[in-house]
Amino acid sequence: MQNEQLSIAKQERFIYSGRSMKPTFKNGQRLYVRPAVKRLRPGDVVVFAPHTGSQPIVHRVVAVSAAGLITRGDHNLKIDPRPVSAADLIGRVDFFQQQGQLHRVLGGCRGLLNAKLRWFWLACRAKAYIVLFKWYRALVTSSSAAPLIRRLIRPEFDYITLNSDRRPLVKAMLRGRVVARWEPRVRRFQCRKPYDLWLQQDGRTLKDG
Numbered sequence: 001m002q003n004e005q006l007s008i009a010k011q012e013r014f015i016y017s018g019r020s021m022k023p024t025f026k027n028g029q030r031l032y033v034r035p036a037v038k039r040l041r042p043g044d045v046v047v048f049a050p051h052t053g054s055q056p057i058v059h060r061v062v063a064v065s066a067a068g069l070i071t072r073g074d075h076n077l078k079i080d081p082r083p084v085s086a087a088d089l090i091g092r093v094d095f096f097q098q099q100g101q102l103h104r105v106l107g108g109c110r111g112l113l114n115a116k117l118r119w120f121w122l123a124c125r126a127k128a129y130i131v132l133f134k135w136y137r138a139l140v141t142s143s144s145a146a147p148l149i150r151r152l153i154r155p156e157f158d159y160i161t162l163n164s165d166r167r168p169l170v171k172a173m174l175r176g177r178v179v180a181r182w183e184p185r186v187r188r189f190q191c192r193k194p195y196d197l198w199l200q201q202d203g204r205t206l207k208d209g
Contacts, residue, residue, distance in 0.1 A: 011035075012091060014047060014056065020073030021045075021058055024105075029098060031058065035091040040069065043112030045105050047090040050082065056090055060115050074115050077122055136194060150198055157199070172199055 011032040016025045024045070025031065033047050040046065044061045046069065059071040059080060068083030093105050106114060139145050155174055162169040172180035172195070180191040180199050191199050 011094065014058070016058060016096070018058070020076050021060075022075040024060075024074045025058065025096060026098075029096050031093050032095040032097075032102075033091040034094050037089075037092045040064065040092060041108045043109055043115070044107040045093040045111070046071065046084065047093060048084045048088045049090060050084070050088055058093060060111065062112070072115075072119075074118055075122070077119075077126060139197075146197055155195070155198060 011034050014031045014033055016029045016031050017027050031047070040061055042061050042063050045058065046061055047056050047058050048069075048071070049056050057071075057080075059073045059076075061069050062072050062079055063070040065083060068085045069089070070079055071084055072079040092107070095102050095104055097103075105111070139149070157179070158173045160171045160173060162171070167186070168184055170182040170184070171178050172182075172191075174195070179195040180189070182189050
């Protein structure tokens with residue numbers, strides 16, 4: 001423990017912000033970065049700046065090549081477009097702080113294995129979304145299925161009208177969540193799927209406020 005505290009004292013600190021490393025890191029967490037790391041392994045998490053003066057990026061090393069480090073975010077579907085050179089590298093993330101406690105970042109083989117499992121899950125979810133979207137589009141355009149669903153399932157929407165001289169707004173809410181917006185002045189209608197099955201069919205209720 002004492003050796004870890006001495007190691008941390010020599011490391012740079014960054015505040016993480018973004019979505020690409022979910023769920024490994026959360027917004028606002030403090031990261032402890034060891035600069036000038038001589039040897040990096042696939043699975044290690046690194047901080048780098050792809051251009052001089054650019055915002056630092058935190059991603060995981062997928063592979064080490066002659067061109068540099070091949071990296072990818074734990075929440076990203078694809079690897080980064082260009083390798084990370086030695087000049088771009090800031091350091092390796094060794095620890096992160098959560099609720100006042102320090103935690104070691106899982107790197108190396110175990111870190112890469114965990115990341116690969118998540119990437120596999122993300123890929124499966126993306127494919128499932130494509131299948132569901134095709135099914136949804138077929139349902140919406142069906143002359144018989146959509147009316148049947150609307151008769152069987154009848155969500156009780158609440159409507160809130162916000163009167164403003166600049167831009168009046170009507171919101172449709174379901175269980176405390178905004179599912180659709182209607183801006184009469186600019187005739188802009190935004191709706192989360194699949195609620196447009198009901199709100200677009202009975203749009204007068206929402207659009208009249």
